[in-house]
Amino acid sequence: MKKTLVLVRHATAEDQNFRTKDFDRNLNSKGLAEAEAMGKWLAGSGIRPDVFVTSPASRAYKTAEIIAGELGVNASSLITNAEIYDGGPQSYLNAVNAVPENFSMLMLFGHNPDITYFAEYLTGSNLGSMKKGSMAMIDFEGLNWAEISAKTGNLNLYKTPREVREAE
Template identity: 30%
Template sequence: MTRILILTRHAKSAWDDISLGDHERPLNKRGRRSAQAIGAWLRKRGYLPDQVISSDAVRTRETWTQMSAEMGQAGGDPTFTRSLYLAPAQHILANLRQASGRVVLLLGHNPGIAEFAGQIVDEAPAHARFFDYPTGATTVIEFARDTWGDIGWHQGEVLDFIVPRELTD
């Protein structure tokens, strides 16, 4: 059996309230629109998660809320964890190896998510933005593995990659 990973960086966050700490920053208007566009894109392509694992930061929670509004009941009850907040690639992999769904959506932050994306795939997509992984960037990756515990570096095959500007501009 295969496993599918939907790897998404949170959408664009607001910087207008300097009293908020990094963990508490919400999405801005463009970020909400981008997250909705990514959710609609995933739905149209049939990439619907049965499990969601996310950083517990406000902007990742809001990204999931906006995405899920476009995807219906996909994802079930998300798991929000502090261990994915600004996590390096190795910590992201450790979290993913604990997953139980067949199609998992993982929401995180740069720089770790960009590093993780570059290391988890066998071959990067021919897209200029893949390695810097801008806000809202989403990769759909397939693994020929029976469990998430079996995955490792350079094993994923990229099925799709998109950045929100390709959907909203």
């Protein structure tokens, strides 16, 4: 059975300053608009993940919450995984490998540079650096979630908020 992983980098957040911990940085107005645009595009494209896993950091969680809302999914069904925040690409792989087999599409929300490294690790593609609010859709043929590892996926689609807005 085909598995699809949709990796989403959090949308644009407020700049880091001495008053706010990195973990607590919120989306700014641009980021809120980016997440909404991506959610609407995903909904219009018929992309419907079965399960949503997100870093608990404020900017990633809010991105997940907005996109899930645009897809008609209640935020209470979002699964947070604390390792994704600063656990490196291995934490992303651990999260993917732990998905129950009854799900065929996972949407995972995280942070750069790890999310870009992870996408490149899975596909062998060179993405450079995933833009804020962008998504990479990766397909895996004939694999269980637990079998996904280096270069087992095919990059099916990479989309940025700018591309989505320009297509409107």
